[in-house]
Amino acid sequence: MAALWSRKRETAADEALIRTLYEEHGRALLAYATRLTGDRAAAEDVVQETLVRAWRHPEALVNGKGSVRGWLLTVARNIITDRVRARAARPQEVAESPGTTPVARDHAEAVVDSVVVLEALHQLSSDHRDVLLEIYFRGRSVTEAAEALGVPPGTVKSRSHYALRALRETFTGVSLKEVAG
Template sequence: MLAYATQLTRDRAAAEDVVQEALVRAWRHPDSLVNGKGSVRGWLLTVVRNIVTDQIRARNARAPEVRESPVEVAVSGDHAEQVVNSVVVIDALSRLSAEHREVLEQVYLLGSTVAEAAKALGIPPGTVKSRSFYALRALRELRSLSAAGTERSAS
Protein backbone atom coordinates (compact mmCIF):
# COMPACT_ATOMS: atom_id res chain seq x y z
CA MET A 1 0.00 0.00 0.00
CA LEU A 2 2.78 2.42 0.92
CA ALA A 3 4.69 1.76 -2.30
CA TYR A 4 1.55 2.30 -4.37
CA ALA A 5 0.64 5.49 -2.50
CA THR A 6 4.23 6.78 -2.85
CA GLN A 7 4.10 6.09 -6.57
CA LEU A 8 0.82 8.03 -6.87
CA THR A 9 1.77 10.99 -4.67
CA ARG A 10 5.54 11.10 -5.32
CA ASP A 11 5.86 12.13 -1.67
CA ARG A 12 6.67 9.64 1.09
CA ALA A 13 5.09 11.69 3.91
CA ALA A 14 1.88 12.26 1.93
CA ALA A 15 1.81 8.56 1.02
CA GLU A 16 2.05 7.61 4.69
CA ASP A 17 -0.93 9.85 5.44
CA VAL A 18 -2.90 8.23 2.61
CA VAL A 19 -2.12 4.72 3.86
CA GLN A 20 -3.12 5.70 7.39
CA GLU A 21 -6.43 7.10 6.11
CA ALA A 22 -7.05 3.93 4.08
CA LEU A 23 -6.44 1.75 7.12
CA VAL A 24 -8.75 3.90 9.23
CA ARG A 25 -11.47 3.48 6.60
CA ALA A 26 -10.92 -0.28 6.61
CA TRP A 27 -11.18 -0.30 10.39
CA ARG A 28 -14.40 1.74 10.29
CA HIS A 29 -15.96 -0.42 7.56
CA PRO A 30 -14.83 -4.01 8.20
CA ASP A 31 -17.90 -5.36 6.39
CA SER A 32 -16.48 -4.03 3.09
CA LEU A 33 -13.45 -6.28 3.50
CA VAL A 34 -15.36 -9.55 3.79
CA ASN A 35 -18.26 -9.03 1.40
CA GLY A 36 -16.92 -11.63 -1.04
CA LYS A 37 -16.78 -9.25 -4.02
CA GLY A 38 -12.99 -9.17 -4.30
CA SER A 39 -9.76 -9.34 -2.44
CA VAL A 40 -8.93 -7.27 0.61
CA ARG A 41 -5.74 -6.14 -1.10
CA GLY A 42 -7.69 -4.90 -4.11
CA TRP A 43 -10.16 -3.05 -1.90
CA LEU A 44 -7.37 -1.35 0.05
CA LEU A 45 -5.50 -0.30 -3.10
CA THR A 46 -8.73 1.09 -4.54
CA VAL A 47 -9.28 3.09 -1.36
CA VAL A 48 -5.70 4.43 -1.58
CA ARG A 49 -6.26 5.49 -5.20
CA ASN A 50 -9.59 7.14 -4.32
CA ILE A 51 -8.04 9.08 -1.43
CA VAL A 52 -5.24 10.39 -3.66
CA THR A 53 -7.76 11.31 -6.36
CA ASP A 54 -9.90 13.16 -3.81
CA GLN A 55 -6.87 15.08 -2.56
CA ILE A 56 -5.91 16.11 -6.10
CA ARG A 57 -9.47 17.24 -6.85
CA ALA A 58 -9.63 19.21 -3.60
CA ARG A 59 -6.31 20.87 -4.35
CA ASN A 60 -7.48 21.84 -7.86
CA ALA A 61 -10.83 23.12 -6.59
CA ARG A 62 -9.32 25.85 -4.41
CA ALA A 63 -6.97 28.65 -5.23
CA PRO A 64 -3.30 27.70 -5.24
CA GLU A 65 -1.49 28.30 -2.01
CA VAL A 66 0.82 31.27 -2.17
CA ARG A 67 3.68 31.78 0.21
CA GLU A 68 3.12 34.83 2.34
CA SER A 69 5.42 37.71 1.68
CA PRO A 70 7.37 39.05 4.62
CA VAL A 71 5.33 41.31 6.79
CA GLU A 72 6.11 44.88 5.95
CA VAL A 73 5.74 47.50 8.58
CA ALA A 74 2.96 49.73 7.38
CA VAL A 75 3.28 53.40 8.06
CA SER A 76 -0.18 54.31 9.18
CA GLY A 77 -1.91 56.44 11.75
CA ASP A 78 -0.56 56.27 15.25
CA HIS A 79 -1.92 54.01 17.95
CA ALA A 80 -3.88 56.84 19.52
CA GLU A 81 -6.06 57.12 16.40
CA GLN A 82 -6.92 53.42 16.58
CA VAL A 83 -7.83 53.74 20.25
CA VAL A 84 -10.07 56.74 19.54
CA ASN A 85 -11.80 54.85 16.73
CA SER A 86 -12.37 51.86 19.02
CA VAL A 87 -13.85 54.08 21.72
CA VAL A 88 -16.15 55.73 19.17
CA VAL A 89 -17.37 52.37 17.90
CA ILE A 90 -17.93 51.02 21.42
CA ASP A 91 -19.85 54.17 22.32
CA ALA A 92 -22.00 53.94 19.20
CA LEU A 93 -22.76 50.25 19.84
CA SER A 94 -23.74 51.04 23.43
CA ARG A 95 -26.38 53.46 22.11
CA LEU A 96 -28.13 50.72 20.12
CA SER A 97 -30.89 48.57 21.54
CA ALA A 98 -29.84 45.20 22.91
CA GLU A 99 -31.59 43.41 20.02
CA HIS A 100 -29.74 45.44 17.38
CA ARG A 101 -26.41 45.07 19.15
CA GLU A 102 -26.83 41.27 19.46
CA VAL A 103 -27.49 40.93 15.74
CA LEU A 104 -24.46 43.04 14.80
CA GLU A 105 -22.27 41.04 17.19
CA GLN A 106 -23.43 37.75 15.66
CA VAL A 107 -23.10 38.82 12.04
CA TYR A 108 -20.09 41.15 12.05
CA LEU A 109 -18.02 40.25 15.10
CA LEU A 110 -18.58 36.49 15.17
CA GLY A 111 -18.93 36.15 11.39
CA SER A 112 -22.17 34.17 11.54
CA THR A 113 -24.40 33.81 8.52
CA VAL A 114 -27.95 35.09 8.73
CA ALA A 115 -29.20 31.55 9.35
CA GLU A 116 -26.59 30.91 12.06
CA ALA A 117 -27.35 34.23 13.77
CA ALA A 118 -31.08 33.49 13.64
CA LYS A 119 -30.54 30.09 15.25
CA ALA A 120 -28.19 31.49 17.92
CA LEU A 121 -30.58 34.31 18.80
CA GLY A 122 -33.75 32.26 18.46
CA ILE A 123 -35.35 34.60 15.92
CA PRO A 124 -36.38 34.21 12.26
CA PRO A 125 -33.78 34.98 9.55
CA GLY A 126 -35.91 37.86 8.27
CA THR A 127 -35.74 39.46 11.70
CA VAL A 128 -31.94 39.17 11.66
CA LYS A 129 -31.83 40.96 8.30
CA SER A 130 -34.23 43.65 9.45
CA ARG A 131 -32.45 44.30 12.74
CA SER A 132 -29.10 44.38 10.98
CA PHE A 133 -30.40 46.95 8.47
CA TYR A 134 -31.86 49.21 11.14
CA ALA A 135 -28.84 48.87 13.44
CA LEU A 136 -26.45 49.88 10.65
CA ARG A 137 -28.72 52.77 9.74
CA ALA A 138 -28.71 53.93 13.37
CA LEU A 139 -24.89 53.73 13.45
CA ARG A 140 -24.69 55.83 10.28
CA GLU A 141 -27.03 58.41 11.81
CA LEU A 142 -24.90 58.54 14.97
CA ARG A 143 -21.80 59.05 12.82
CA SER A 144 -23.51 61.85 10.90
CA LEU A 145 -24.60 63.57 14.11
CA SER A 146 -21.11 63.19 15.55
CA ALA A 147 -19.50 64.64 12.41
CA ALA A 148 -21.95 67.56 12.39
CA GLY A 149 -21.20 68.26 16.06
CA THR A 150 -17.45 68.17 15.38
CA GLU A 151 -17.82 70.67 12.52
CA ARG A 152 -19.82 73.08 14.72
CA SER A 153 -17.31 72.95 17.58
CA ALA A 154 -14.39 73.53 15.17
CA SER A 155 -15.94 76.73 13.76
Protein backbone atom coordinates (compact mmCIF):
# COMPACT_ATOMS: atom_id res chain seq x y z
CA MET A 1 0.00 0.00 0.00
CA ALA A 2 2.87 2.34 0.79
CA ALA A 3 4.28 1.77 -2.69
CA LEU A 4 0.93 2.74 -4.22
CA TRP A 5 0.81 5.98 -2.22
CA SER A 6 4.41 6.70 -3.13
CA ARG A 7 3.66 6.20 -6.83
CA LYS A 8 0.58 8.44 -6.63
CA ARG A 9 2.68 11.17 -5.01
CA GLU A 10 5.32 10.79 -7.73
CA THR A 11 2.65 11.01 -10.44
CA ALA A 12 1.14 14.11 -8.85
CA ALA A 13 4.59 15.66 -8.52
CA ASP A 14 5.38 14.84 -12.17
CA GLU A 15 2.11 16.39 -13.33
CA ALA A 16 2.76 19.48 -11.24
CA LEU A 17 6.28 19.76 -12.66
CA ILE A 18 5.10 19.57 -16.28
CA ARG A 19 2.20 21.95 -15.63
CA THR A 20 4.59 24.45 -14.00
CA LEU A 21 7.09 24.11 -16.84
CA TYR A 22 4.38 24.72 -19.41
CA GLU A 23 2.97 27.72 -17.54
CA GLU A 24 6.41 29.31 -17.11
CA HIS A 25 8.09 28.37 -20.38
CA GLY A 26 5.38 27.17 -22.78
CA ARG A 27 4.90 30.48 -24.60
CA ALA A 28 8.62 31.01 -25.07
CA LEU A 29 9.08 27.41 -26.25
CA LEU A 30 6.20 27.73 -28.71
CA ALA A 31 7.50 31.03 -30.08
CA TYR A 32 11.00 29.60 -30.46
CA ALA A 33 9.80 26.40 -32.13
CA THR A 34 7.46 28.31 -34.44
CA ARG A 35 10.31 30.57 -35.51
CA LEU A 36 12.55 27.57 -36.25
CA THR A 37 9.93 25.41 -38.00
CA GLY A 38 7.79 28.10 -39.65
CA ASP A 39 4.76 25.95 -38.83
CA ARG A 40 2.54 26.41 -35.78
CA ALA A 41 1.28 22.80 -35.71
CA ALA A 42 4.80 21.39 -35.98
CA ALA A 43 5.93 23.80 -33.27
CA GLU A 44 3.17 22.57 -30.95
CA ASP A 45 4.36 19.01 -31.53
CA VAL A 46 7.90 20.06 -30.67
CA VAL A 47 6.75 21.74 -27.44
CA GLN A 48 4.84 18.62 -26.47
CA GLU A 49 7.82 16.37 -27.18
CA THR A 50 10.08 18.74 -25.23
CA LEU A 51 7.82 18.54 -22.18
CA VAL A 52 7.64 14.75 -22.47
CA ARG A 53 11.43 14.62 -22.42
CA ALA A 54 11.47 16.91 -19.40
CA TRP A 55 9.01 14.58 -17.68
CA ARG A 56 11.20 11.57 -18.49
CA HIS A 57 14.40 13.29 -17.30
CA PRO A 58 13.43 15.57 -14.38
CA GLU A 59 16.93 15.23 -12.96
CA ALA A 60 18.28 17.28 -15.88
CA LEU A 61 16.14 20.23 -14.78
CA VAL A 62 17.43 20.35 -11.22
CA ASN A 63 21.10 19.51 -11.70
CA GLY A 64 22.18 23.12 -11.31
CA LYS A 65 23.88 23.31 -14.71
CA GLY A 66 22.35 26.24 -16.52
CA SER A 67 18.78 27.44 -16.58
CA VAL A 68 15.66 25.33 -17.02
CA ARG A 69 14.55 27.48 -19.96
CA GLY A 70 17.94 27.04 -21.61
CA TRP A 71 17.65 23.27 -21.24
CA LEU A 72 14.13 23.27 -22.68
CA LEU A 73 15.13 25.47 -25.64
CA THR A 74 18.12 23.23 -26.34
CA VAL A 75 15.94 20.13 -26.29
CA ALA A 76 13.41 21.81 -28.62
CA ARG A 77 16.18 22.79 -31.04
CA ASN A 78 17.55 19.23 -30.99
CA ILE A 79 14.11 17.79 -31.72
CA ILE A 80 13.69 20.15 -34.68
CA THR A 81 17.18 19.33 -35.95
CA ASP A 82 16.44 15.60 -35.70
CA ARG A 83 13.19 16.04 -37.66
CA VAL A 84 14.91 18.05 -40.40
CA ARG A 85 17.63 15.42 -40.70
CA ALA A 86 15.07 12.61 -40.81
CA ARG A 87 13.16 14.37 -43.61
CA ALA A 88 16.40 14.92 -45.53
CA ALA A 89 17.38 11.26 -45.17
CA ARG A 90 14.32 9.98 -47.03
CA PRO A 91 12.96 11.07 -50.39
CA GLN A 92 10.50 13.91 -50.44
CA GLU A 93 6.89 12.82 -50.63
CA VAL A 94 5.07 14.08 -53.68
CA ALA A 95 1.32 14.22 -53.76
CA GLU A 96 -0.38 12.69 -56.75
CA SER A 97 -1.88 15.19 -59.13
CA PRO A 98 -3.21 15.04 -62.68
CA GLY A 99 0.26 15.97 -63.91
CA THR A 100 2.12 13.22 -62.06
CA THR A 101 2.05 9.57 -62.94
CA PRO A 102 0.47 7.32 -60.33
CA VAL A 103 2.70 5.21 -58.14
CA ALA A 104 3.13 1.73 -59.56
CA ARG A 105 1.67 -1.15 -57.60
CA ASP A 106 3.95 -3.49 -55.79
CA HIS A 107 5.02 -6.20 -58.23
CA ALA A 108 4.27 -8.86 -55.61
CA GLU A 109 0.56 -8.31 -56.17
CA ALA A 110 1.00 -8.93 -59.88
CA VAL A 111 2.92 -12.15 -59.16
CA VAL A 112 0.18 -13.40 -56.85
CA ASP A 113 -2.50 -12.45 -59.38
CA SER A 114 -0.63 -14.35 -62.10
CA VAL A 115 -0.33 -17.45 -59.94
CA VAL A 116 -4.04 -17.35 -59.11
CA VAL A 117 -5.04 -16.92 -62.76
CA LEU A 118 -2.72 -19.69 -63.95
CA GLU A 119 -4.11 -22.05 -61.30
CA ALA A 120 -7.67 -21.22 -62.42
CA LEU A 121 -6.72 -21.76 -66.08
CA HIS A 122 -5.32 -25.20 -65.26
CA GLN A 123 -8.70 -26.17 -63.83
CA LEU A 124 -10.36 -25.57 -67.22
CA SER A 125 -10.59 -28.17 -69.96
CA SER A 126 -7.84 -27.94 -72.56
CA ASP A 127 -10.35 -26.77 -75.22
CA HIS A 128 -11.53 -23.88 -73.06
CA ARG A 129 -8.01 -22.99 -71.93
CA ASP A 130 -6.70 -22.95 -75.52
CA VAL A 131 -9.46 -20.56 -76.64
CA LEU A 132 -8.74 -18.13 -73.78
CA LEU A 133 -5.00 -18.28 -74.46
CA GLU A 134 -5.54 -17.44 -78.13
CA ILE A 135 -8.01 -14.59 -77.52
CA TYR A 136 -6.75 -12.96 -74.33
CA PHE A 137 -3.07 -13.80 -74.08
CA ARG A 138 -2.13 -13.78 -77.76
CA GLY A 139 -4.58 -11.00 -78.60
CA ARG A 140 -6.15 -12.77 -81.54
CA SER A 141 -9.62 -12.09 -82.90
CA VAL A 142 -12.29 -14.80 -82.90
CA THR A 143 -11.59 -15.53 -86.57
CA GLU A 144 -7.81 -15.71 -86.03
CA ALA A 145 -8.27 -17.94 -82.97
CA ALA A 146 -10.59 -20.21 -84.96
CA GLU A 147 -7.97 -20.56 -87.72
CA ALA A 148 -5.17 -21.24 -85.21
CA LEU A 149 -7.22 -23.87 -83.37
CA GLY A 150 -8.79 -25.37 -86.49
CA VAL A 151 -12.39 -24.94 -85.30
CA PRO A 152 -15.29 -22.77 -86.51
CA PRO A 153 -15.62 -19.19 -85.15
CA GLY A 154 -18.91 -20.11 -83.46
CA THR A 155 -17.10 -22.80 -81.48
CA VAL A 156 -14.49 -20.26 -80.35
CA LYS A 157 -17.26 -17.93 -79.15
CA SER A 158 -19.06 -20.71 -77.33
CA ARG A 159 -15.91 -22.06 -75.68
CA SER A 160 -14.79 -18.59 -74.58
CA HIS A 161 -18.23 -17.94 -73.07
CA TYR A 162 -18.22 -21.16 -71.04
CA ALA A 163 -14.55 -20.79 -70.10
CA LEU A 164 -15.09 -17.28 -68.76
CA ARG A 165 -18.17 -18.45 -66.86
CA ALA A 166 -16.12 -21.25 -65.28
CA LEU A 167 -13.38 -18.78 -64.30
CA ARG A 168 -15.98 -16.44 -62.80
CA GLU A 169 -17.34 -19.32 -60.72
CA THR A 170 -13.80 -20.22 -59.63
CA PHE A 171 -13.06 -16.69 -58.45
CA THR A 172 -16.41 -15.91 -56.85
CA GLY A 173 -17.32 -19.40 -55.66
CA VAL A 174 -20.88 -18.87 -56.90
CA SER A 175 -22.26 -20.72 -59.87
CA LEU A 176 -24.82 -19.18 -62.19
CA LYS A 177 -27.14 -22.10 -61.42
CA GLU A 178 -27.16 -21.03 -57.75
CA VAL A 179 -27.94 -17.44 -58.68
CA ALA A 180 -30.77 -18.40 -61.07
CA GLY A 181 -32.27 -21.03 -58.74
